[in-house]
Amino acid sequence: EDLTLHTPLPLPARGAVRMQIHVTAADPDGRRTVTVHSRPDDDTPDHPWRRHAEGTLTARPPATPADLPATTPPDGAEPLDTDTLYDRLAARGHTYGPAHRGVRALWRHDGDLYADLTVPDARALPDTPAGQEDGGPDRHPVHPALLEAAVQAALSAAPPAPDGHVLRADRWQGLTVHATGARTARLRVTGAGTGHAALTLTDPEGRPLVTVDRVDLTPLPVTALDHGRAADGLHTVAWTPVPAAGAADAAWAVLGPDPDGLADRLAADGATVRAHPDLTALRAALDDGTAPPATVLLPVGATGPADDPADDPDTLAAAAHDSTAHLLATLQEWLADDRLDTARLAVLTRGAVAALPGDQVPDLAHAPLWGLVRTAQSEHPGRFVLVDRDPDPADPADPAVLLSAAAHGDEPQLAVRSGALLAPRARTARTDTDGAPAAPPAADGGPVAAFGPDGTVLVTGGTGGLGGLLARHLVTGHGVRRLLLV
Structure with a gap:
């Protein structure tokens, strides 16, 4: 009687796709609902069922x-x-x-x-x-x-x-x-x-x-x-170990304070390295005939209250504004100098992102820098790299690991935790936990989120028209009783 196609079915370059066609019992008028879902045919339990089509069957003459x-x-x-x-x-x-x-x-x-x-x-x-x-x-x-x-x-x-x-x-x-x-x-x-x-x-x-x-x-x-993953739905970011890359022998430069002694480590390894107070000083050295470096390290240290920045939100907010404005000016100055077109600027933070469960992000003042540099990376691929050092003072970052991260040509964002390099990867959010065959999919074809009756659901953008519809659906469809709309 009718058939509506929702999502294209991409076929993987290798392997198969598992199909699920679900037909309901006939209603009093003899109509049956049919839905078509798919998921990759593998042993990974994280892939949700993806809805491709739904329609109505009838026995009309x-x-x-x-x-x-x-x-x-x-x-x-x-x-x-x-x-x-x-x-x-x-x-x-x-x-x-x-x-x-x-x-x-x-x-x-x-x-x-x-x-x-x-x-x-x-x-x-x-x-x-x-x-x-x-x-x-x-x-x-x-x-x-x-x-x-x-x-x-x-x-x-x-x-x-x-x-x-x-x-x-x-x-x-x-x-x-x-x-x-x-x-x-x-x-x-x-x-x-x-x-x-x-x-x-x-x-x-x-x-x-x-x-x-x-x-x-x-x-x-x-x-x-897009012929990417055959499964979609809710995704999450998982920081995954990646192999270290050897620090290249090409010329290096370090801008500003160097609390981890990176310049000394590079020099001890025989690399050519120069330290400069800031990017303006580096450009002045280029004016004097210094060859452009291949990689420039820009360490940014912890600012604001060290123990609990939330105790002084005004100071924290001011520090975040100052650090972001300063880095924005640095990125713009970097991109404006054609002599640095072949160089990479590695921005080094410490504890500015949560890479592992339990990470507390102590350096909230520099957390916005990651969003700023990621935007710059999307506009100028290959020009910038982000590296977050281990926030645990008892486990200081090995300079060799930091240099490896800065020289890693294939990863724009890295975190160093317990001496290992981690890179962010998107993965499908788990929708079934034991690997057993999934029940018939939800009516909307996506993973079903569970909301606790005693919890609060935060809806960003919740004051607009779509946010209002979503809030109403959460109450009427999922029994949510506490919402925070911002």
Whole structure:
């Protein structure tokens, strides 16, 4: 009766995808709800089920042949070029391989499209292993490539999608199968060029195969077609050990105070290193003919109340403002000097991020620097690196580890904890804890969050229209009784 596609199904470069198709019992009117979910077919219990489609099944009587429009092009129909059809579709973001090119001929007449469709022979395609062809016509009530070819014909006449989007047949209504096993078909697209159309497929003799009352072609952002992880949902950041990189022998520079003795360590290892009070002094040295360094270290130490900054919030806020403004000016000065284009600036903090469970982030005054430098990294990849030193005074950072972090060319953000290098990685939030097969997914296809009745839920952006809707849903749908809207 209807089918709505929500999320594309990316296929992994290796491995398989586990599918879950869930059909409910019939309601009093004979309708059943069907949902389609997927997750990677591996042993990782962290992957949530991802919803791709949902719809309604019903046993309504199919239309009789007399009700169907003719699919043979009438006299006077205008033949359309099919030799360049797939090139034109590719220019609009729809790329099809040889196993999916089933449109053999196209005509236009009075706003409708007519087409001859066929299922490409998988056995004739290159690199098809024996025994892995499509299995013959009896495997599919309607061969997917045949139905896809009908959509391709409709796409060829649809209005183009906005920039950064592609069209997708994401809403189907009234799809009925009249006969099975066909490998060729004639097609009529009624309403072609309007963004929604009706499809009629018959065999060459005009007997009905498939009818679709309406299919909507709507724009989909290209970013939604990301072929990354097959699973999505809630994600979290996990700091993961990464191998150390050897400190390069190239020229180094240290700006400002050097409490960890990094310049001395570099010099002891035979590296060329120069210390400068600040970036202005470094640029003055370049004016005097000093060669630009490969890596520049900028240590920033703890400021503000050392024991508990929350005891003096005004002092903490002022220190955060001062440190951020100072670093912003330094980054702008760094980027303005073409002589430093090939150098990397390593900003070294201590205890400014929580990299491990239990980290208390004692240096809140410098925590905003991470957000500032991450923004600069997104605008100028490869120019900056962030390194957070171990906040535990009983476990001071080994200078060799810090230098390794600063020289690490592949990691823009690193933390040193107990002598090990950690880098942030996004991972799927765990939704089942014992690895057992998941229950049927939630209605919205995402992980189900648990809210304690005695806890407070913080909603940032909670004073806007969307925040108000979310707050209402938390109360009515999840039983939340305490909310903080900011």
